[in-house]
Amino acid sequence: MLPTCVAMVLFIAIPIVSIFVQSLFIEHKKPTIEIEICDPFGCKKELGVDVEAYAAMNKEKPLGRFNGFKTYIDRNHLAFKELYEGWSNSKTFSEFSRTFFNLPFYKALIFTLTYTLFVTPFVICLGFIIALSINALSQKIKGPTIFVTILPMIVTPLMGSLVLFWMIDAEGIIGSTIQDLFNDPYLSLKASTKLTWITLITYGIWHHSPFAFIVFYAALQTVPQDPIEAAIIDGADRWQRIRHVVIPHLYPVAVFIALISMMDNIRVFEPILGFSAEASAQSFSWLIYNDLRNIEVMNFGSAASTSILTIIMIGILLTPVLIKTWSEFGESR
């Protein structure tokens, strides 16, 4: 019991504190030194990086120099200054929006939100329809059907997106068919931002629907039969029965699915790598990954600031849910 608690504190609290501390620091300014470079045409003095001094500084203070909250508002994060300048310098709204979309943080924000807002409702609808249809199947073929249905969900997103990517790539089956259809040999998903976003969203729906299906399917088994029979006696057709009996019963479940799938969609990351869509679609997770992926130059400060901002955003999103759960637990006590 106690070890579990200690472990949890250790692994939840410490990383958060750690990223917060990291976010306040920035890498050292590289100390410069005058080096004499001689070639056959004579010698000249140049400024170069003093590698030894830099290493010593890093050893002494591995976090870098203290930067306060400046990292949060630099160009790569909240970028208040750039936003303000963009606002005052641009005459039309479209000019401002161009500035806006060129800032990495807001670019990621827009993509993440669009992705979440499109994927979540589609996932709920599609999952619900699949659950209804499979529920109507005969017992014998239900098992295999469910197995195939959950396949897109259980493979890791990276592989799932790769498998799709190879098909819709210009050299894959769907990609080349589309090129033939539109008679445009240069039509490619990578070429346009819009198409990339549509692909990513389609992938998201494909990947998440099975989850919604499973939860809906389980909940469908608990729908009481009496109201349905009563509705039939009252002359309700199939659609009316679903609309007025089944859907109200499943409403709490749908809220739950919406919550979980929103959480998953906000941290969308691996599909971006799988579809090699970095150029036109970036999410928060990808920004952090991008700061850290090069072992030689890791921007701990920048990555940590993005992490903190992400956590704050998710916190805002989750607060109503937490409050609701809290009060429910309070009632049941």
Add this chain to the structure above:
Amino acid sequence: MATLADKKSKKLLIINSIFILAWLIIAAFPFIWTFLGSFKVREDFFSRSDWWYVISGFHTIIETGGRYTLNAFREAWIEGEFWYAARNTVIVTFFVVTISLFLGTLGGYALSRSPYRYAFWILMAALVFRAMPHITLVSGYLFPFFQLNIWGILPTTIIVLVAINQPFTLWLLYSFFKTVPKELDESGMIDGCSHFQAFRYIIMPVMWPGVITAGLFSLMLAYNDFTVTAMLLSYENHTMVPKLQSYLGTNQHEGNMMWAVSSVVSATAPLFMVVMFFQKQIISGMTTGAVKG
């Protein structure tokens, strides 16, 4: 629903079957296609001229003499050192599952028998971990790990994965142990068992369904993980998923794309097997987490 509600018109039945069929094709076709393609050479799977080559193996026949070739698999596993990544995956998965089940059963049992209401806090922790992108946590771990010089090795990764997984495992097992009647172990204790004996002789024989479900989820998490393993393991120690991604980085090299294709097939096959066998447990686990939560 085998009552009045079951009477349906024929038209509806047909629409329903067509829809299900369409969905099944959408869900399964990409996997089948990749599976077929992995036994071909690159020019067939990524052919601009004719997609039928993936079935007929036009270039494969020219290059290797047969319609199917295992070249992609052979090269990826041996030259690409995929076998080493597979070995790492097995180690990581095995230890993550064992450790999180060990901690989870003891913790879940203790929590379910304790008079206090921990449920809320476990649920909260599980929710928070579910909501936070793993990469934010990883960026927190990364720096201390560099300083402590424990970055890049398997044990660190295993511990982190266990930690990420633990709240959910604990929640699953907690709700499972709640369904095991208290009277069962109380009767044992009346007969003179200690707490641990009661656990060993009375609870352990009945806990397997819950443990298998929780184990499956840890297994899927550890097996499928990309973020943690890619960031916390050095290149030599990569598990299968990050390894796969590293093949993509150098797609100028002709063979590498096929390496990736064949390793996707090799990595998904065992997972599909597991799911086929344990489908019921996975679904029941998801619904415990969902409907009761």
